[in-house]
Amino acid sequence: MSKVDSYASVKSLHASLPPFSPLISVDMLPYIALICISAFFVLTFTFSTLPKSRNPLPELGTGLLASGLAGIGIVALFCTVGVYV
């Protein structure tokens, strides 16, 4: 991006650049929230039913996946209900 050092230059730069587009389409956020949070609940239930064993990989793997889905799902849920985070 060209160097901006004055109001006039940043004004012309703002007029010339393309508009911002979000990483994920805003229209998809409600569906992403529904899918991710539903999957989070299912994985949490699965986590609770896993047998206790010395090998922690199944539990940690399930927890890790559920956490990741919850992270995305909750952010999408907040945006869906109008709390733009």
Place this chain on the structure above:
Amino acid sequence: MLLLSLLLPFAAAAAPPADYVNTAISRTVELGGAIARVSTQFSVKALVDSPGAYHLALAGEGDAVPAFWEVTAGGKVLDVTLPTSDCSPSTVQIDLGRLKKDETTTIALLQLLAHTIEPLPKVIEQSDPQYLRWTTNSTYVDSWYLTDVERIKIRSPTANILSHGSVSSTYARDNTVTKASSTVTLGPFTSLPATLGGDVPRQPFNVHYETREPVVGLKTLKRSAEVSHWGGNLNIQDEMNLVNNGPKLKGHFNRLAHMQSRFHAASPAQIFKEFSLRLPASAHSAYYYDTIGNVSWSHFRPGTSSKRPKSRAVDSVLELKPRYPLLGGWNYSFTMGYDMPLEDVLKSDGSRKVLGVPFMTSWQDLLVEDAEMNIILPEGATNIEVFAPFPADISRWTHKTYLDSTGRPAITLRKSLCTENHAQTVYVTYTYSSGAQLQKPLTVAAVIGGLFILGFGLRRVDYSLDKKTA
């Protein structure tokens, strides 16, 4: 002709060289309720070859700098900064280029004057007409140079002008003051010496006139602009402290008379009942509430974006009614806000972003005593630079809200005595990478992951009271 403008501190005692003469000055003063709008055209002639800068006074000796001012030459607005020193009178030096002797040029000065209009009488009955008085400390246009011809027109909003001041006939051939309908004309004045730095005594002048619109102002305006990259949204929220600066009410408020006035052709001028604000075309989800709660007396008319083919942008309109009518001296505090798509204000060049946010909503004939704008950027934004259209106090801080971990960088701009002409765009550039955008979901995931690890550990704790023996 290349026109450059440079503002330098100017000592009050020293007059500039007499390299110019004003061949003609024409001033028009538009009187309103809170703001007096002054437009002045200077026809300037050089008296020598390659004269120095033209010294343009923004105000008279001891007068405050106008709330807003703008210098135009050749149809272009000159890039001029406000005086940094406390010299009086405030003066701008304008470089008019290499003018030849007797060559002429034109300079236009626009000034919006605050606190020059006061209600008179200061206290009136509920149904009385409303009168205001505009006062200026100097009848003539403040100038460092000789003036051949000068004429001043003062326009009142109504034809009912109760009285006006008088002018000395020293520099006038015929009538000094003439009144026609809603216009008071001073002059023409001829062969006027330099009114600044000379011996011309300052003569105050006033116009006492009627206005049929309420005189409102904002004591404080606090705007918050919050950017959300995940939601693709910009939220604008204004907290306003509205005040009726008209004549105060004598006696008690008569609700019955107020309700009956709705059926009359004209309701009392000083009562402020409703107002409309023009919002961006893509604004939506507008809200309006006060300390009691949501105010249902409002109507939002969405605008039309120009993105549709064969259509031009039509602004959205938000019609608001205070919870109670405002009479002179009464206050009303409320909050209004709206959302709009972030793509309309944010431009992107890879990870570098350029945001343009309006400083305030344009409101005709309104004076804002103290305006504050908070721009809240997304969490993780770095390399932040602010570009304001006018000098303002800028400070930075961190704002924490929903799902934040490190907090959101925020910028505050403060300015006093703002008018409708201050409704300009503030630009902010910042860097926001895709990695920074993942900070929020990763934060949530980390918290929930911690709960899972806690659950992993708690599942292995033996809670039984009796130890089972094999």
